[in-house]
Amino acid sequence: MAISTTPDDFDAYAEVTIHHKVDALIGRYGYREQDREDLEQDLRLWVLGRLDGFTPIKVQRTTFISRVIDQRLADLIRAKRRVCRDARRESCVRDDEDNPTNDLDCLPGHAVVPSAILDLRIDLSANLDGLTERQQSICALLTCHTKEAVKQLLQMPRRAFDTDLRDIRDAFGRAGLDIYLN
8 A cells, every 4th residue: 555645645544544543432531333434534534624723744644643543532532521520610701791611711811711721621530530549659750760769769579569550540441541641
């Protein structure tokens, strides 16, 4: 299969990847079979819109397409979960006319952080609350230490540490946040 290098071409790899990713999404996060065509179309348009940013020197085309699709899917899942989130947990922001609004990106001078980052913070906080205290401390330490250093700091056996890491990764995966793990 020849992979094209021009940004205007939509190759078979992108089509197959979109199909497989949508297959994995159907039946999860509230997406049903009826949503398949819309999801595939949305991903096609998203990839085509991002192909101008593809630079063959920096990354392979297949990697670029996979990452663009994964990022869009993470955004779609986050938006779907936003609808299900308890509205009482979110603070109400008011616009210039003192009307409540949830669109933080449209507030000049009021929104310091884009709403996508605020949504991510809420999702991460909710996911961390579901972890054990030891797993939460592992997550906190991993922000500034290596895995080996965290294991030594907590004086944990390797098998227990690896089990906790696997459980943390699984919890983030179930929440649709595994794209943020490295």
